[in-house]
Amino acid sequence: xxxxxxxxxxxxxxxxxxxxxxxxxxxxxxxxxxxxxxxxxxxxxxxxxxxxxxxxxxxxxxxxxxxxxxxxxxxxxxxxxxxxxxxxxxxxxxxxxxxxxxxxxxxxxxxxxxxxxxxxxxxxxxxxxxxxxxxxxxxxxxxxxxxxxxxxxxxxxxxxxxxxxxxxxxxxxxxxxxxxxxxxxxxxxxxxxxxxxxxxxxxxxxxxxxxxxxxxxxxxxxxxxxxxxxxxxxxxxxxxxxxxxxxxxxxxxxxxxxxxxxxxxxxxxxxxxxxxxxxxxxxxxxxxxxxxxxxxxxxxxxxxxxxxxxxxxxxxxxxxxxxxxxxxxxxxxxxxxxxxxxxxxxxxxxxxxxxxxxxxxxxxxxxxxxxxxxxxxxxxxxxxxxxxxxxxxxxxxxxxxxxxxxxxxxxxxxxxxxxxxxxxxxxxxx
Amino acid sequence: xxxxxxxxxxxxxxxxxxxxxxxxxxxxxxxxxxxxxxxxxxxxxxxxxxxxxxxxxxxxxxxxxxxxxxxxxxxxxxxxxxxxxxxxxxxxxxxxxxxxxxxxxxxxxxxxxxxxxxxxxxxxxxxxxxxxxxxxxxxxxxxxxxxxxxxxxxxxxxxxxxxxxxxxxxxxxxxxxxxxxxxxxxxxxxxxxxxxxxxxxxxxxxxxxxxxxxxxxxxxxxxxxxxxxxxxxxxxxxxxxxxxxxxxxxxxxxxxxxxxxxxxxxxxxxxxxxxxxxxxxxxxxxxxxxxxxxxxxxxxxxxxxxxxxxxxxxxxxxxxxxxxxxxxxxxxx
Numbered sequence: 001x002x003x004x005x006x007x008x009x010x011x012x013x014x015x016x017x018x019x020x021x022x023x024x025x026x027x028x029x030x031x032x033x034x035x036x037x038x039x040x041x042x043x044x045x046x047x048x049x050x051x052x053x054x055x056x057x058x059x060x061x062x063x064x065x066x067x068x069x070x071x072x073x074x075x076x077x078x079x080x081x082x083x084x085x086x087x088x089x090x091x092x093x094x095x096x097x098x099x100x101x102x103x104x105x106x107x108x109x110x111x112x113x114x115x116x117x118x119x120x121x122x123x124x125x126x127x128x129x130x131x132x133x134x135x136x137x138x139x140x141x142x143x144x145x146x147x148x149x150x151x152x153x154x155x156x157x158x159x160x161x162x163x164x165x166x167x168x169x170x171x172x173x174x175x176x177x178x179x180x181x182x183x184x185x186x187x188x189x190x191x192x193x194x195x196x197x198x199x200x201x202x203x204x205x206x207x208x209x210x211x212x213x214x215x216x217x218x219x220x221x222x223x224x225x226x227x228x229x230x231x232x233x234x235x236x237x238x239x240x241x242x243x244x245x246x247x248x249x250x251x252x253x254x255x256x257x258x259x260x261x262x263x264x265x266x267x268x269x270x271x272x273x274x275x276x277x278x279x280x281x282x283x284x285x286x287x288x289x290x291x292x293x294x295x296x297x298x299x300x301x302x303x304x305x306x307x308x309x310x311x312x313x314x315x316x317x318x319x320x321x322x323x324x325x326x327x328x329x330x331x332x333x334x335x336x337x338x339x340x341x342x343x344x345x346x347x348x349x350x351x352x353x354x355x356x357x358x359x360x361x362x363x364x365x366x367x368x369x370x371x372x373x374x375x376x377x378x379x380x381x382x383x384x385x386x387x388x389x390x391x392x393x394x395x396x397x398x399x400x401x402x403x404x405x406x407x408x409x410x411x412x413x414x415x416x417x418x419x420x421x422x423x424x425x426x427x428x429x430x
Numbered sequence: 431x432x433x434x435x436x437x438x439x440x441x442x443x444x445x446x447x448x449x450x451x452x453x454x455x456x457x458x459x460x461x462x463x464x465x466x467x468x469x470x471x472x473x474x475x476x477x478x479x480x481x482x483x484x485x486x487x488x489x490x491x492x493x494x495x496x497x498x499x500x501x502x503x504x505x506x507x508x509x510x511x512x513x514x515x516x517x518x519x520x521x522x523x524x525x526x527x528x529x530x531x532x533x534x535x536x537x538x539x540x541x542x543x544x545x546x547x548x549x550x551x552x553x554x555x556x557x558x559x560x561x562x563x564x565x566x567x568x569x570x571x572x573x574x575x576x577x578x579x580x581x582x583x584x585x586x587x588x589x590x591x592x593x594x595x596x597x598x599x600x601x602x603x604x605x606x607x608x609x610x611x612x613x614x615x616x617x618x619x620x621x622x623x624x625x626x627x628x629x630x631x632x633x634x635x636x637x638x639x640x641x642x643x644x645x646x647x648x649x650x651x652x653x654x655x656x657x658x659x660x661x662x663x664x665x666x667x668x669x670x671x672x673x674x675x676x677x678x679x680x681x682x683x684x685x686x687x688x689x690x691x692x693x694x695x696x697x698x699x700x701x702x703x704x705x706x707x708x709x710x711x712x713x714x715x716x717x718x719x720x721x722x723x724x725x726x727x728x729x730x731x732x733x734x735x736x737x738x739x740x741x742x743x744x745x746x747x748x749x750x751x752x753x754x755x756x757x758x759x760x761x762x763x
Binding site: 056 | 537539550556561676680737740743747751755
C-alpha cells in the first residue's frame with residue numbers, strides 16, 4: 001500500500017521536475033537538481049539523527065558551515081604569501097598554546113587522582129579554563145592580526161587539493177565537532193537539546209564569520225574549483241556556452257547522485273539490520289532499551305556523529321557547487337528549518353521519505369519566489385486598474401513569500417499527515 | 431571615578447535594559463512551557479509582531495494628533511498593542527496548537543508546529559513591511575537623561591535615555607503584577623497547580639482550558655511588551671526578535687523552564703553577562719596601571735563585540751552541564 005503510494009508520489013515529483021524544467025530551461029533545472037540532491041543527502045543525515053535515533057538536532061546550519069569551510073580550505077589554491085610569511089609559525093605557536101590549555105584543563109579535570117576533590121577540584125577546573133583561555137588568546141590574537149594584515153597574506157588560503165578530498169574532510173571535521181557537541185549535549189532531553197544545538201550552531205557561525213584569517217569572513221572566498229570539468233573547460237573544449245553549463249552541471253549531478261546512492265544504500269542496510277533495530281528501540285523507549293543493556297548515550301552519540309558527517313559532506317558539496325564560501329549567507333531558516341521541513345513532510349524514519357521530502361520541498365522553496373512574483377504582478381495590475389495603485393517593491397516582497405509558503409506547508413503536513421507523506425513502515429511480528 | 435561611571439553607563443545601565451527585555455520575553459516562554467510543556471519557538475516572532483502593531487498604532491496616534499507630554503507615543507500605545515497581540519496569541523493557539531493537542535500530539539510535534547508559525551509570521555511581516563528598518567523616534571526626540579555625580583573631579587555623567595528608564599519601570603510593574611497574580615489570585619494559583627501536575631489539576635476541578643487561555647493572554651501581552659521595548663531601544667526590523675529569541679530561550683532554560691522567577695533571574699544574568707563580556711576592561715585598569723606588574727593593553731574584552739551573541743550560549747551550556755535543568759529546577763517534557 002505504502003509502496004504504491006510512494007511510487008505515485010515519486011512519479012508526481014518527476015512530472016513536477018519536468019514541468020519546472022520545461023518552464024525554466026535545462027541550465028536552471030540542472031542547477032536545481034544538483035542542489036536538491038545535495039539537500040537530500042543532508043536530509044538523510046537528519047533522518048538518521050531524528051528518524052532513527054530521535055535526536056533533536058537544530059544545529060544543522062553549523063555542520064553545513066563546517067563542511068563548507070573544510071572544502072574551502074582543502075580545495076582553494078595555495079596562498080603563497082601566507083606560507084612565505086611569519087604566519088604559519090605564529091599559527092603553530094597558537095596551536096601549541098591551544099594544546100597547552102587543553103592539557104591544563106584535562107589535568108584539572110583529573111586532579112582527583114592527586115587527591116584534590118570536591119570544591120577544590122571545581123575551583124581548580126574553573127581556574128584552568130581561565131588560564132587556558134588567556135594563554136590561547138595571547139597567542140591567537142597577534143597571529144590573527146598579523147595574517148589579516150597585508151604582510152601575512154590576508155588569510156591562510158587553501159591547500160589546492162581535489163574538491164572531493166574537501167568533501168571527505170568536511171565529513172571528518174563535522175564528525176569531530178559532532179563528537180564534542182554530542183559529549184556535551186546528549187545528556188539533555190528534547191527541548192533542552194534543541195536549544196543547546198541551536199546555540200552551538202550560532203557559535204560556529206559567529207566563529208567562522210569573524211575568523212577572517214581562516215575563512216576571510218564577510219569578504220567571502222571565490223571561485224572554488226569544481227571536482228568535475230566546469231563550463232569554462234567545456235567551452236575551451238569546443239561546446240557552446242549554453243550547452244557547456246548544462247553538461248558541466250550534469251557532470252556534477254552525476255557525482256552527487258553517486259554519493260547519494262552509495263550513502264542511501266548503506267544507511268538503508270543499517271536501518272534494516274540489528275543496529276537499526278536497536279536505534280529504533282532506543283528512540284521509542286530509551287529507558288526500556290537501557291534496561292535491556294543497551295548503552296543509550298553511546299549509541300546516541302553514534303547516530304549524532306553519523307548524521308553530522310552526512311550534513312558536513314552535503315554542506316561541502318553545496319559550497320563546491322556554488323563556488324563561493326560566504327559565511328554570512330547562512331541563515332537558520334534556509335539551513336536548519338528547511339531541512340526539518342523536508343524530513344517532517346517526507347516522513348521521518350523512512351529514507352525514501354526523507355529524499356522525497358528534500359526534493360519536493362527544495363523545488364517548492366525555489367519556485368515560490370517566481371510564482372509569488374507572477375502573482376503579485378497580476379494583483380498589482382488589478383489594483384492599479386481599480387485605482388488603488390501598484391504594490392511597491394514587488395521583487396523583495398515576493399522573495400519573502402517562500403518563508404511564508406514553507407510555514408504553511410509544514411503546518412498542513414503536521415495537521416493532515418503527521419507521519420509524513422511516505423511514513424515509516426512499522427513491522428510487527430505476526 | 432570617571433572610569434567607574436563609564437563602566438556604570440556601559441555595563442550596569444545597558445545590562446539592566448537588556449536584562450529587562452530578556453526577562454520579560456523569557457517569562458512568556460517559561461509560562462508556556464510550564465503549562466503546555468513545549469518550547470514555543472514562535473515567541474520571538476510574536477514579539478516582532480507586537481512591536482509592529484505598536485508601531486502602526488503609534489503612526490495612527492500621531493496622525494490623529496493624540497499625545498501626552500513627557501511620554502513617548504510608543505509607550506502610550508503599548509497597552510493597546512499588548513491587548514491586540516494577546517488576542518492574536520489566542521488565535522494562534524486555536525488555529526495551530528489546539529488541534530494538535532486535541533489529537534494528543536507529543537510536545538516535540540508542537541515545537542515543530544511552532545517553527546511553522548514562526549515562518550508564517552516572519553513571512554507575513556516581511557510581506558507587509560518589506561525588509562527595511564523603522565524607527566519609533568522619527569518625529570519625536572529620544573530624550574537623554576544626564577545625572578551629574580556630586581563628587582570632586584568627576585566630569586562624566588550617568589547617562590541613559592528616557593525610553594530606557596520607562597522600560598525598566600514597565601518591567602518592574604509587569605513583574606510585580608505577575609507575582610501578585612500568581613500568588614494571590616485564584617486563577618494564578620490554578621496556573622501554578624497546572625504547571626506542577628496537569629492531570630491532578632484537572633481532576634481537582636481546575637478549568638484547564640481557561641488556564642491555557644490565560645497563559646496565552648499573558649504570554650502574548652508580555653511578548654508585545656518585550657518586542658516594543660526592544661524596538662524602542664534599538665530599531666524596528668522584521669528579523670528584530672529572531673536573533674533575540676535564542677538569548678531569551680537561553681535565559682528561560684538557565685532559570686529553569688517553567689520557573690517564572692528563574693526566567694527573570696536568567697534574563698538579567700544573561701543581559702549583564704553579555705554587556706560585561708564585551709566591555710573593554712582596560713578602561714578600569716588604566717588608572718591603576720602603575721601598580722600592575724604587566725602593561726595594560728589598549729583593548730581587554732573577554733570576547734570581541736562580534737561574539738556577543740555567543741555569550742548567552744556559553745552560559746547556557748555551562749549551566750546545563752552544572753545543573754541539567756537550570757538554576758531553579760525546571761520541568762521536563
